[in-house]
Amino acid sequence: MSNPAQSSTQVRLDKWLWAARFYKTRSLARDQIDGGKVHYNGQRTKPGKAVEVGALVRFWQGQDEREVRVLEVSEQRKSAPLAQQLYEETEASLKKRAENSEARRFNSQFAPSPERRPDKQERRQLIRVKQS
Numbered sequence: 001m002s003n004p005a006q007s008s009t010q011v012r013l014d015k016w017l018w019a020a021r022f023y024k025t026r027s028l029a030r031d032q033i034d035g036g037k038v039h040y041n042g043q044r045t046k047p048g049k050a051v052e053v054g055a056l057v058r059f060w061q062g063q064d065e066r067e068v069r070v071l072e073v074s075e076q077r078k079s080a081p082l083a084q085q086l087y088e089e090t091e092a093s094l095k096k097r098a099e100n101s102e103a104r105r106f107n108s109q110f111a112p113s114p115e116r117r118p119d120k121q122e123r124r125q126l127i128r129v130k131q132s
Helices: 004-008 013-019 026-034 080-086 091-110 120-131
Strands: 038-040 056-061 064-070 087-089
Touching: 013 026, 013 038, 013 056, 013 080, 026 038, 064 091, 080 087
Parallel strands: none
Antiparallel strands: 038 056, 056 064, 064 087
């Protein structure tokens, strides 16, 4: 049995992003929205915007830009498997994230981080090389 009162409730965008587990806290979600990192149906928006089923939400999460379609509206933060039922990521977004992930992985193979920090003598050599 689905609760008709639950589907008619209006949920703020910051609260929905938090409930869908895109951001750890509501204040982080609000800061991202205020900073212009979240677009609702292609427009910059405010944290208090009421989320509707079928809306397209585009936002940055870490180094990746995600685009999701709202499938359900909830103001309660639940477990991750239940939170994933609130949205569906678009094919273009999945493809772009996979390409970016592959590019980051490929780039790290050619610029590996050193196994250890340089000692005093090696630091001085690096400074001399950079200055010349």
